[in-house]
Amino acid sequence: MSKTPKIIVSLTCPNCGGQVQSEEGESLVLCKFCDSVFSLTTDEGIGKIMYRLDVTREKAEARFLEWLKEGPKAKDLEKNAQISEAYPIYLPFWRLVGRGKACVCGVEIKKGDKDEPDRRIPHESLVNREYIYSDIACDPGDLGIAAIRIPDHAKAVEFDDESIVTFGVPESRDDAYSEGSAQIKLQAIKDGKRSMDEVYFSKAFFFEKAFSLVYYPFWIVRYTYEDRAYFAVLDGITSQVISGRAPGNAGSQSTAAALGGTLSGAVLAAFIFFGLALGAIEAIALFFAFGLIAAAGIIGFAYNRFRYGDEILEGAMKGKGLKRGRKQQCIETNYENTYDMFN
Amino acid sequence: MAFNIYTISANIIHMVNFTCPKCGAPLPVKPGTQLSVCSYCGTPSYIDRREAIFFYILPFSITEDASRAIFKRWTAGPACPKDMEATAEITAIKKEYFPVFRFRRTVDGKEKIAARPARGTLLPGMHSIEIPPGDMVIFDSSTKAGGAEVLHPDIAIDSYVGDLEGTPIDQSLVYFPIYELKYRYGGTEYAMVIDGSSGRISVTNSPKRSSVSYVAVMALAFVLGFIGTLLGFIITPIFFVLVIAGIFAGKILAHKVVKKPDGGSS
Amino acid sequence: MSIVLQPLKCLACGAPLKSKERDLMLICEHCGSLSLFADGKTSPVEFAIVKPTVEEKDPLWYVPFWVVNADVIVHREKISGGGISRAVTGQKQMRGTRDFYICAADAVPEEYARVWNMELTINQPEFTTIPEFKNGSRMVMTMEKDTAGNNAEFIFLRYEAEIPGTLQELDYDFIVKSAKVLYLPAYKKPTSYMLGVLNGK
Structure with missing residues (x-):
């Protein structure tokens, strides 16, 4: 995200009746017609903003059908999946924008050669960046959504709860604020830590710019396959598939088991053989270690596909299944106006 | 449009009407708002919710057929034995609204929300309740249960109030939609709950697939x-x-x- | 109907406050007194206006700063290297009671504000004050009082990290005693800003 989008709310001036505009998170409001100054309070103590649904039903369904073809899903899924319903929903998210500043000190430990001791290289850093935190403001149930990334071109409008289907906000705003500011401070320290292996001192501050409740649109596509109910959740602005469930592909499960098992055995054997061929004890140990790591990696990957491949879980879904796709992180960094120092 | 708002004390439900202090007309009170404007005289009022209990209902967004299909999907998943999809049988399915108290309170100057079951239950997932996502609407005499049984609270709200920290902001009773499923697999009967809003499955004890x-x-x-x-x-x-x-x-x-x-x- | 607009009034004379800009320092058209907008209401604030010590042809602005008076007590500090260069250059220690300067105007780009903040905090200058915003305009204040203390503490940490040597350990107390507003003169040049005190640093 290159710039943090500003969110504007329109109100009526109680003094002169003119239209006044207030930016996200501001409690001081001016009327540009009569110059009156007001203190803005909302009964929930927070501005509510919503984004308009951009993706049409046709586009959402087309993107959904494409998704059915991605990854190790059932072969005949695209042919036999039946969309039972597709509907847009708005989900509430807490969104906290502000500057995270941190001072972090510690050492980087460089392993010394054979007899030399480890080298401890002192580092200090100052982090001064803008962060954007987002977190879903309701229990997402089985929808597998945790955070949002608002696209640059998206337009925010004043929240209008009459016109849309919304989900209630059962979470407390103070909890969300303290969680958000704590997360941003942790992130600033993490960014400052960079190459340090041990941290001796760290301190972080958070300076709020805006805090709001954002309603963001999604398409829910529910579908059946072999009489089982599955679903996918699509971003209502970018049409990306955010999360979902899909049946797995038995063929690719057994292939993963066969190739993964045999290949890992072959790799380990090959490493051991070449190690032995070199003769030296150290070479054997080193090759054996590499072989083990490679074999374990292959086995882990293949076993996961084999054992849990009956169902594909996209995004931040919980439970048993083969997890795929990207989980949206709660914290993003706006790199404009970053003032860091790393020593 | 009239809204019925209730208080509960000693298990008796009292109806509370919010009226405009200026002209006496009934005030519409929407979920989540603390201010209401009289539709007759335009006077804004502050709604004190500390004593009153608001009744909300979360509508079903998953049909009974869909809940069966969700069950079938789950039995085909990697957690369940592989013959479960073919052999497990749903023996009973109940469409219900389960009552949950939702407390919004100020603790050390901060707002906290707590949810507690309003009814004694052994159902899976009902003790670590989170209100599932959904469009909460006011529950009143005009609300249609749509074939679902509305389970009424049998736990007094007072029994929780004593254990909660802080001071109240508001409290509500939320009826949330569930499917209570009983199924038989391998000669044993099991129970599960599917949340009727998002389709989430809660189980306490279920057949497992061996690895x-x-x-x-x-x-x-x-x-x-x-x-x-x-x-x-x-x-x-x-x-x-x-x-x-x-x-x-x-x-x-x-x-x-x-x-x-x-x-x-x- | 979920949003309420509450008109703000002058603390001194009770007249409704007017402003063309979103300024946390609100001036009363009626009696001329300044009050601070904080926590949704107006409150009294201690402030002063500093006399420029350099003359420039560029437009003069009075930039609001939060001056945070705080006690810095360092219990333990470990620095790796840099001791010699610190002895040679005679680096000052940022200890004891001092004023921390934090530019409170968004209009000043951070690249100038952060340099001014550090210069002023290190030098602890003495200023001559004047009763009004003479020959210049008052710049809009955007920073809230609550955040000034944390900004001050970060200036202290920044100083400790920026001086020669690599900071390794630090155990300290930072106690904010008071905060007031100081308007410092600055000249807005075509492409930069210049402070009208500290000999234009």
């Missing part, structure tokens, strides 16, 4: 790959055939492991 055959198949393929490669390098390349055999044997055995008994696998 032994999965591990065995991969171990066999591993051993064949290992021995074949090692002997192929050390003795004669003919032993590399074992690697090929490992792949084929692995593929065939793994397919047997993955294959669902009724051919329901894909």
Whole structure:
């Protein structure tokens, strides 16, 4: 995200009746017609903003059908999946924008050669960046959504709860604020830590710019396959598939088991053989270690596909299944106006 | 439009009407708002919710058929035994609104929300309740349950109030939609709850799929790959055939492991 | 009907406050007194206006700063290297009671504000004050009082990290005693800003 989008709310001036505009998170409001100054309070103590649904039903369904073809899903899924319903929903998210500043000190430990001791290289850093935190403001149930990334071109409008289907906000705003500011401070320290292996001192501050409740649109596509109910959740602005469930592909499960098992055995054997061929004890140990790591990696990957491949879980879904796709992180960094120092 | 708002004390539900202090007309009170404007005289009022209990209901967004299909999907998933989809049988399904108290309170100057079951229950997932996502609407006499049984609270709100920290902001009773399922598998009856809003499954005790055959198949393929490669390098390349055999044997055995008994696998 | 607009009034004379800009320092058209907008209401604030010590032709602005008076007590500090260069250059220690300067105007780009903040905090200058915003305009204040203390503490940490040597350990107390507003003169040049005190640093 290159710039943090500003969110504007329109109100009526109680003094002169003119239209006044207030930016996200501001409690001081001016009327540009009569110059009156007001203190803005909302009964929930927070501005509510919503984004308009951009993706049409046709586009959402087309993107959904494409998704059915991605990854190790059932072969005949695209042919036999039946969309039972597709509907847009708005989900509430807490969104906290502000500057995270941190001072972090510690050492980087460089392993010394054979007899030399480890080298401890002192580092200090100052982090001064803008962060954007987002977190879903309701229990997402089985929808597998945790955070949002608002696209640059998206337009925010004043929240209008009459016109849309919304989900209630059962979470407390103070909890969300303290969680958000704590997360941003942790992130600033993490960014400052960079190459340090041990941290001796760290301190972080958070300076709020805006805090709001954002309603963001999604398409829910529910579908059946072999009489089982599955679903996918699509971003209502970018049409990306955010999360979902899909049946797995038995063929690719057994292939993963066969190739993964045999290949890992072959790799380990090959490493051991070449190690032995070199003769030296150290070479054997080193090759054996590499072989083990490679074999374990292959086995882990293949076993996961084999054992849990009956169902594909996209995004931040919980439970048993083969997890795929990207989980949206709660914290993003706006790199404009970053003032860091790393020593 | 009239809204009925209630208070509960000693298990008796009292109806509270919010009226405009200026003209006495009934005030519409929407969920989540603290201010209401009189539709007759335009006077804004502050609604004190500390004593009153608001009744909300979360509508079902999942049909009974869909809940059966969700159950079927779950039985086909990697957590359940592989013959479960074919052999498990739903013996009973109940569409219900389950009552939950939702407390919004100020603790140390901060707003906290707590949810507690308003009814004694042994159902899975009902004790660690989070209100599922959904469009909460006011529950009143005009609310249609749509074929669902509305379970009424049998726990007094007072029994929770004493244990909660802080001071109240508001409290409400939320009826949330659930499907209570009973199913039989391998001669045993199990219970589960599907949340009627998002389709989330809660189970406390359910049949599990063993991982032994999965591990065995991969171990066999591993051993064949290992021995074949090692002997192929050390003795004669003919032993590399074992690697090929490992792949084929692995593929065939793994397919047997993955294959669902009724051919329901894909 | 979920949003309420509450008109703000002058603390001194009770007249409704007017402003063309979103300024946390609100001036009363009626009696001329300044009050601070904080926590949704107006409150009294201690402030002063500093006399420029350099003359420039560029437009003069009075930039609001939060001056945070705080006690810095360092219990333990470990620095790796840099001791010699610190002895040679005679680096000052940022200890004891001092004023921390934090530019409170968004209009000043951070690249100038952060340099001014550090210069002023290190030098602890003495200023001559004047009763009004003479020959210049008052710049809009955007930073809230609550955040000034944390900004001050970060200036202290920044100083400790920026001086020669690599900071390794620090155990300290930072106690904010008071905060007031100081308007410092600055000249807005075509492409930069210049402070009208500290000999234009």
